[in-house]
Amino acid sequence: MPWVIFYLIRRQKAVVRENSGIFSIFCYMWVIPFVLLAFMSFFRRVGLHWSLAFCPFFFVCCIALFPADFVRLIRYSAVFSIVLVIFAGSAPFFARRAGQWCVPEKYSKLAMFVKPEIFCDIIRRNSAGRVLASDGYTEACVLGYHCKHYIALFASPSRSGRQDDIITDYRELDGRNFLIFSFDPDIIKKVGPYFETARQTIANQDGVTFYLVFGDRFIYSRYRSEHLSKILRAFYDIPPFLPIKGGYFYEKYFPETISSRKGRFNISAVSF
Structure with missing residues (x-):
């Protein structure tokens, strides 16, 4: 992927001129989501797996944008992937000897996996x-x-x-x-x-x-009063204007918030 981005920057004018329609799809399906995730990362932690949903569009569009160079780019990606696989595969081997140089707290967490x-x-x-x-x-x-x-x-x-x-x-x-x-x-x-x-x-x-x-x-x-109530407000504070037919967290721990007449949850009714 890094060399594909480099290729796009290097030949951006030619790519836009020759593949304007395809390039628009490329922007909508991959560039825009990645830019939004990058912007969001300044305010909250963004998992790398969030971006995986948009990667298929990236590779499909690469074939359409530069078919002549796609095989060469695949070779670069294959070499890069092999290096990563070797590194990941050797991690357990080094982790078992990491106690000699690793910070004790970090080593304990690493040891949990190996x-x-x-x-x-x-x-x-x-x-x-x-x-x-x-x-x-x-x-x-x-x-x-x-x-x-x-x-x-x-x-x-x-x-x-x-x-x-x-x-x-x-x-x-x-x-x-x-x-x-x-x-x-x-x-x-x-x-x-x-x-x-x-x-x-x-x-x-x-x-x-x-x-x-x-x-x-x-x-x-x-x-319930000290911890679960915080979880309720942090993750289950459903806006009162949304219709709700059920909710496991409310039904288990805060059933008094369920209005039998309206079928809605009223978090203000919670008693702690």
């Missing part, structure tokens, strides 16, 4: 009778996969991982004991208030460091 058995062994030994949870979306997904056990997302204000709002019902976990995994050394300050008692331990093994919070007797009412 040596997940370290984390899973410790979690299994301490998880008897406890609900497994994490304050990080990535940690919950990666360890949930490798440990073969679902890990809930607990006290996370991030927009990522809100699928857990559908999966986990914290009403049913009232009074339960939790085991919460985190890389944050101050995690107990964040999650401790939601339990009657909580204690934090540090786990060290093979250069990997992480933290476990043993929370006893989960206080759902406090979690």
Whole structure:
């Protein structure tokens, strides 16, 4: 892609003159979305996967814009891709030796991807009778996969991982004991208030460091009023003028906001 952009800049007048109609489609389908995403990146984090939806238009238009040079551009892209594949494939090899030079905090997070058995062994030994949870979306997904056990997302204000709002019902976990995994050394300050008692331990093994919070007797009412209410306002504040037939987050945690007469949600009616 970089050399295609270079080619366009170098021969922009000829390309526009010879392919004006096609070039217009090219702009609409690829350039404009990418420019908008680039502009948006100044105000919020934009994932690289957002741009993938527009890449097919980019390559289709390349064939139409410069068919004679397209094969050569493909060769350049193939070489570039091979280099990336080699680099990505060798990452686990270097990661297993990264503890010698990597910052300990960074190494622990890296090790979660290449040596997940370290984390899973410790979690299994301490998880008897406890609900497994994490304050990080990535940690919950990666360890949930490798440990073969679902890990809930607990006290996370991030927009990522809100699928857990559908999966986990914290009403049913009232009074339960939790085991919460985190890389944050101050995690107990964040999650401790939601339990009657909580204690934090540090786990060290093979250069990997992480933290476990043993929370006893989960206080759902406090979690609802202090955390879930923030999630409601941040991600589920549906404008009152929009018609809504249902909403899992409201129905589970804030049913009083549902108007039986109008079939709408009124967030101002929430009582915390």
